[in-house]
Amino acid sequence: MKRKLIVFLVLAIALSTMAFAGGQQEAKSTEKGTTTISYAIWDRNQAPGMQAMIDRFEELNPDIKVSLEVSNWGEYWTKLEAATMGDVMPDVFWMHASRIRMYADNDKLMPVGDRVKTDPNMDYSNYPEGVVKIYEIDGVNYAIPKDFDTIGLCYNKKMFDVAGISYPDETWDWNKFLEAAKLLTDESKGVYGFAANASDQLGYYNFIYQNGGYVINAAKTKSGFDLPESIEAIQFYHDLIHKHHVSPTIEQMSDTKPGTMFASRKVAMYFVGSWLISGLAKNEVTREMADMAVLPRMVKSASIYNGLGNSIAASTEHPEEAWKFVKFLGTEEGNLIQGRSGAAIPAFKGTQEPWISCRTEFNVKVFVDMIDYGVPYPTSKTAPRWSSLQKETMIQILSGNVEVEEGCKKIAAEMNKLLVTE
Amino acid sequence: MGTAIKEQACIPKKMRIKIKRADISKWGWAYLMVAPTMIGLFILNIWPIIQTIYFSFCSSGDFGKYEWMGTDNYARMAADVTLWQSTSNTFLFTILSVPLGVCLSLLAAQLLNTSIKGKTIYRTIYFLPIVSAPAAIAMVWKWLYNCDFGLINYILSFFGIDGPGWNTDPGYAMISIAVVAIWSSIGYNMIILLAGLQNIPKTYYEAAEIDGANPFRKYFSITLPLLSPTLFFVIIISVMGALKQFDLVYMMTGFKNPVITQTRTLVHYFYTQAFDISDKGYGSTIIVFLFIIIMFVTWLQFKGQRKWVHYN
Amino acid sequence: MNFQTMNIDKMKEENINKILVHIVLIIGAATMLIPFIWMILTSLKSFHEATSVPLTIFPKTLKFENYSSVMEALPFMYLYFNTLIMIAARIVCALVFSSMAGYAFARIKFPGSKILFSLVLVQMMVPSQIFLIPQYLIVLKLGWLDSIPALVVPGFVSAFGTFLLMQFFKALPAELEEAGVIEGCSQWQIYGRIMLPLAKSSLIALGIFTALFAWKELMWPLIVNMSLNKLTLAAGLACLVGQYEDITDFSVLMAGAFIAIWPMLLIFVIFQKKFVEGIALTGTKG
Known part of the structure; x- marks a missing residue:
C-alpha cells in the first residue's frame, strides 16, 4: 500500500513537471525536405477559399506545406499581439488597415515592397491603388493586397414594390433616399425605411465623406470630426432616427441587429459590406427579397472601402518560402481561385468576374463598381485607441444622450490628442 | 476552524x-x-x-513595451468617470444578484429537504441551467428579452403591459442581467446548501420537538446556525463571482449597446482597456483596484463570520 | 380531544403544507424550464416564423433543416470529444493535486502554510481574464497551440478545489489522525489510507464542479485553439454566433445551442441521483 502511494505521488509530480517540460521537443516536426509555414486568418467564412489557394500552392510547390490557422476577429489580434511579444509570430498572416501602422512602426513585418520591386512577375499596379496605399508606411510597403470590400445599399424589393417606389440607383442622393425612407416607414407597425447602424464603416463614415467631410486628414495629423461638413453629415444621420423617425433607435438595433431587422422585414434598407453578402444569400428571407445598389450621394459619391493584405513576419525563419506563398496568393491565378470561393472580392485587377458570377442572387456588381470613387477606411497609428473612444461617443450621440455638435467636437479633441503622439 | x-x-x-x-x-x-x-x-x-x-505602475507601448511611470495610472483612475460608473455597476450587480440568489437557493434547498413526492424531478429541473453552456444561456435569454420577438413581452402583452426593452432600457438592463445570473446559479448554490441541510443530524430536531419548539424557532435556532458554515461558503463564492462578473455583460449587452454605461462592470472595463484599446498598463490598474475591492469585501466577510457562523 | 382527531388534524395541515410546497416548487420549475422549452420551439421554426409578429408559440411546420445546417457549420462530434477529454483531464488534475494540497493545508501545521494558502485564496479573488495572455504565452512556448492539451492548461491546478477540500478535511475529527499517528503512519499514509477514503463524497463534488467550470470556459479555448475541430462545445457555440454577425438566425442558433447542451443535460439527468447523493454525503459532520 505504502509503495503504491509513493508511486502515485511520484507520478503526480512527474506529470506536473512533464506538463511544462514536455512538448518542447515536439515543436514543428517537419517531414524531411519539406518546410511548413503557418498562415493565420480571422474569417471562418473565408477558410474554404483560403484552403483552396493553399492546395493549389502546395501542388505547385511540393516542398512547402502551409498550415491554416483560423480565429475570430477579436481573438486574432489578441493572439497576434501576444505572439509578437513572444517572438513567435505566424509566418504569413492577414493584415488590416487599423493595425498596419502599429506592426510596421515596430519593424514586425517584412518590407515585401522591396521584393516586389525586384521581382519581374510582381507589380503593385495590378491592385487597386487605394488598397496598396493602406499598407504603404513612409514609402515602404508591408503587404500584398488580398481583397477589397466596399459598402453598398441593400434593399427589400418587395417592400419597395408594395410602396410603389422605384428601386434605388446611382441617381439617388440623400434627399431622394430620405423621401423613400419616409414612404417605407410605418412606425405604428414598427416598420422603418432605413437602419442607421451605429457602425463607422457600415454607417456614418460613408455619410461624412459623401458630404465632403473627412474623418482624418491625409497627413494623419488632424481629425475632421469637427468640420462643418462632418457635423452636418452626423446630424443628418442622427435625424434619420430622432427627427424623421425613419430608422429604429440605437437601442432597438442593439437588441435586434440591423441585418436581422432587415431580414425580419422591419427595415427596408440598410448598408451592407461586401463581405456580408454570403450571409444574405444563406438566409431564406433575404435570398428572395434583397438586392443591392450603390450608396446614395450628396456633395459627391463615396463608399468606404478597405482591403486586407497578406503580410510576412519580419522574424520568420522561412522568408523565402513565405515570400513564395504570399507571391502566389497575389497572382492572378491565386485571386481567381479566391474569387470563385465567393467569400471576398479578389484584389487583382480583372479577376472580379468569377466573384460577381458566383453571386447570382443579387446585383453584386455594384460593389466592384464603387471602388472607382471609394474612400479608404480612415486609420492611423493610434487608430485602435481613438476609434474605440469615437465609437463610444457616437453611440451616445446617436442614442440622443449627447448633442451632435458637442459630441463631434469631443471626438475631434480626443482624436487630436492621440494624433499628436504619433 | x-x-x-x-x-x-x-x-x-x-x-x-x-x-x-x-x-x-x-x-x-x-x-x-x-x-x-x-x-x-x-x-x-x-x-x-x-x-x-x-x-499597473507602467505606461504600455506596443508589444509589451512597458515604461515605469509611478502612480500616474492611479491618479488617472481617480478622475475617470467611466471607472467609477463601472465600480458602482459592479456593486449594483452584486447587490441585485447575490442576496436574492442565495435566498432563493436556500428556499429551494429547504423545500427539497422536506418529504414530498417528485423531489428528484424538481431537483433535476433546478439543476438544468448549471449544466448548460453560458453561450447557450445568453443566447436564449437575449432571445427571450428581445423587444420585437421576445416571449416575455409577448406574454406581458396579454395583460395589456407594453414591456420595456429588457436588454436596452437603461432602467432594466442591469436587472435583466442579474435575473439571468440568479437563474443560472440557483441550482449550483442549491446543491451545496442541500448537502449542508442533509448533514444536520435529525436528533437535534427530535430534541427540539420534545421541547415543543415551533417550526419558526427550530429554523432559527437549529437549521440556520448549523447551516451557517455552508451558507458562508456559498456567500463568499457568490460575492467573489459577482464582483468578477464579465461573461454575461459581454454576451448580453455587447459593445454597440448604449446601455453599456449602465451594465459595464469593472472586469468588462478592464477587458476593453486591455484588449480593445490595448492599454495594458491602465487595464492592469483597473484589475489591481478590483482586486483590492474583492480582498476588502472578503476580509469584511471573514471578520463578520464570527458573529453568525458556527463551527462545531 | 382524542388521539385520532389530533392526528387527522395534523395530517390535514401537513397536506396543505405539502400542496403549498408543490406550488412554489412548480412555479420555480417552470421558470427554470421555460427558456429551454423556448429554445427547442424556436429551433424548429423557420427564420420567417421566428421573426413574425404576432409570435407563434408552436412552430407551424417543423423545420428540422435548422439542425442539419448547424451540424454543417460546426463539427459537433469533435466538439463533444474535445470537451469530454478536457473535462476528464481537468478532473484528474484537480482531484489529485487539490486533495493532496487540501489535506496538507488542513491537517499539517508546517511553516509557511498560511502564506501559501493565502496565495490560493488570492488566485480565487482575481478575475481569470488577466491570466489569458500569460497562459497563452506558456502554451505557445510549449508548442501546444491548437491542441487538446492546451485546453487543459488553466485547469492544471484548482485553487477552488484546494479551498473546498481544505474546508472538508478541516471538519474531520482529530481522533482519526491521532489513531494513525499512534500506529506510526506517516502523513502520506494518513492521507492515503484514512483521509482520502473519507473524502470520497467531497471528491465527487469537486469532480462535478470542475466539470462544470471547465464546461463553461469560453475565452480560453478561443484564444489557444484555432481549428474548429480543436474547440470545445461552449467555444464552438460562440463561433457559431460569430458566423451570423450580420443577420442573426435565432432558429439556427437555438438548434446549435440545443445540440451543444443536450448530452450534458442527459448525462446529468441519468446520473443526477449519484451526483446529488455524492454531494449530500460531503463531510457527514459539516
Whole structure:
C-alpha cells in the first residue's frame, strides 16, 4: 500500500513537471525536405477559399506545406499581439488597415515592397491603388493586397414594390433616399425605411465623406470630426432616427441587429459590406427579397472601402518560402481561385468576374463598381485607441444622450490628442 | 476552524516533544503534497498577478513595451468617470444578484429537504441551467428579452403591459442581467446548501420537538446556525463571482449597446482597456483596484463570520 | 380531544403544507424550464416564423433543416470529444493535486502554510481574464497551440478545489489522525489510507464542479485553439454566433445551442441521483 502511494505521488509530480517540460521537443516536426509555414486568418467564412489557394500552392510547390490557422476577429489580434511579444509570430498572416501602422512602426513585418520591386512577375499596379496605399508606411510597403470590400445599399424589393417606389440607383442622393425612407416607414407597425447602424464603416463614415467631410486628414495629423461638413453629415444621420423617425433607435438595433431587422422585414434598407453578402444569400428571407445598389450621394459619391493584405513576419525563419506563398496568393491565378470561393472580392485587377458570377442572387456588381470613387477606411497609428473612444461617443450621440455638435467636437479633441503622439 | 491546532494544545507536554521531533518528516510530506499545486499556481497564476501589479505602475507601448511611470495610472483612475460608473455597476450587480440568489437557493434547498413526492424531478429541473453552456444561456435569454420577438413581452402583452426593452432600457438592463445570473446559479448554490441541510443530524430536531419548539424557532435556532458554515461558503463564492462578473455583460449587452454605461462592470472595463484599446498598463490598474475591492469585501466577510457562523 | 382527531388534524395541515410546497416548487420549475422549452420551439421554426409578429408559440411546420445546417457549420462530434477529454483531464488534475494540497493545508501545521494558502485564496479573488495572455504565452512556448492539451492548461491546478477540500478535511475529527499517528503512519499514509477514503463524497463534488467550470470556459479555448475541430462545445457555440454577425438566425442558433447542451443535460439527468447523493454525503459532520 505504502509503495503504491509513493508511486502515485511520484507520478503526480512527474506529470506536473512533464506538463511544462514536455512538448518542447515536439515543436514543428517537419517531414524531411519539406518546410511548413503557418498562415493565420480571422474569417471562418473565408477558410474554404483560403484552403483552396493553399492546395493549389502546395501542388505547385511540393516542398512547402502551409498550415491554416483560423480565429475570430477579436481573438486574432489578441493572439497576434501576444505572439509578437513572444517572438513567435505566424509566418504569413492577414493584415488590416487599423493595425498596419502599429506592426510596421515596430519593424514586425517584412518590407515585401522591396521584393516586389525586384521581382519581374510582381507589380503593385495590378491592385487597386487605394488598397496598396493602406499598407504603404513612409514609402515602404508591408503587404500584398488580398481583397477589397466596399459598402453598398441593400434593399427589400418587395417592400419597395408594395410602396410603389422605384428601386434605388446611382441617381439617388440623400434627399431622394430620405423621401423613400419616409414612404417605407410605418412606425405604428414598427416598420422603418432605413437602419442607421451605429457602425463607422457600415454607417456614418460613408455619410461624412459623401458630404465632403473627412474623418482624418491625409497627413494623419488632424481629425475632421469637427468640420462643418462632418457635423452636418452626423446630424443628418442622427435625424434619420430622432427627427424623421425613419430608422429604429440605437437601442432597438442593439437588441435586434440591423441585418436581422432587415431580414425580419422591419427595415427596408440598410448598408451592407461586401463581405456580408454570403450571409444574405444563406438566409431564406433575404435570398428572395434583397438586392443591392450603390450608396446614395450628396456633395459627391463615396463608399468606404478597405482591403486586407497578406503580410510576412519580419522574424520568420522561412522568408523565402513565405515570400513564395504570399507571391502566389497575389497572382492572378491565386485571386481567381479566391474569387470563385465567393467569400471576398479578389484584389487583382480583372479577376472580379468569377466573384460577381458566383453571386447570382443579387446585383453584386455594384460593389466592384464603387471602388472607382471609394474612400479608404480612415486609420492611423493610434487608430485602435481613438476609434474605440469615437465609437463610444457616437453611440451616445446617436442614442440622443449627447448633442451632435458637442459630441463631434469631443471626438475631434480626443482624436487630436492621440494624433499628436504619433 | 483550527481544530487540529486546538487538539494539539490538549496533548500532555511529554507527547508534544515527540510530535515536534516528528515535525521535520511531517513538514517534508506537507511540502511534497502542496508542491504540484503551488508550482502550478505560481507559474499559471501568481506570476501573472505579480506582473499585473507591476504593469499597473507602467505606461504600455506596443508589444509589451512597458515604461515605469509611478502612480500616474492611479491618479488617472481617480478622475475617470467611466471607472467609477463601472465600480458602482459592479456593486449594483452584486447587490441585485447575490442576496436574492442565495435566498432563493436556500428556499429551494429547504423545500427539497422536506418529504414530498417528485423531489428528484424538481431537483433535476433546478439543476438544468448549471449544466448548460453560458453561450447557450445568453443566447436564449437575449432571445427571450428581445423587444420585437421576445416571449416575455409577448406574454406581458396579454395583460395589456407594453414591456420595456429588457436588454436596452437603461432602467432594466442591469436587472435583466442579474435575473439571468440568479437563474443560472440557483441550482449550483442549491446543491451545496442541500448537502449542508442533509448533514444536520435529525436528533437535534427530535430534541427540539420534545421541547415543543415551533417550526419558526427550530429554523432559527437549529437549521440556520448549523447551516451557517455552508451558507458562508456559498456567500463568499457568490460575492467573489459577482464582483468578477464579465461573461454575461459581454454576451448580453455587447459593445454597440448604449446601455453599456449602465451594465459595464469593472472586469468588462478592464477587458476593453486591455484588449480593445490595448492599454495594458491602465487595464492592469483597473484589475489591481478590483482586486483590492474583492480582498476588502472578503476580509469584511471573514471578520463578520464570527458573529453568525458556527463551527462545531 | 382524542388521539385520532389530533392526528387527522395534523395530517390535514401537513397536506396543505405539502400542496403549498408543490406550488412554489412548480412555479420555480417552470421558470427554470421555460427558456429551454423556448429554445427547442424556436429551433424548429423557420427564420420567417421566428421573426413574425404576432409570435407563434408552436412552430407551424417543423423545420428540422435548422439542425442539419448547424451540424454543417460546426463539427459537433469533435466538439463533444474535445470537451469530454478536457473535462476528464481537468478532473484528474484537480482531484489529485487539490486533495493532496487540501489535506496538507488542513491537517499539517508546517511553516509557511498560511502564506501559501493565502496565495490560493488570492488566485480565487482575481478575475481569470488577466491570466489569458500569460497562459497563452506558456502554451505557445510549449508548442501546444491548437491542441487538446492546451485546453487543459488553466485547469492544471484548482485553487477552488484546494479551498473546498481544505474546508472538508478541516471538519474531520482529530481522533482519526491521532489513531494513525499512534500506529506510526506517516502523513502520506494518513492521507492515503484514512483521509482520502473519507473524502470520497467531497471528491465527487469537486469532480462535478470542475466539470462544470471547465464546461463553461469560453475565452480560453478561443484564444489557444484555432481549428474548429480543436474547440470545445461552449467555444464552438460562440463561433457559431460569430458566423451570423450580420443577420442573426435565432432558429439556427437555438438548434446549435440545443445540440451543444443536450448530452450534458442527459448525462446529468441519468446520473443526477449519484451526483446529488455524492454531494449530500460531503463531510457527514459539516
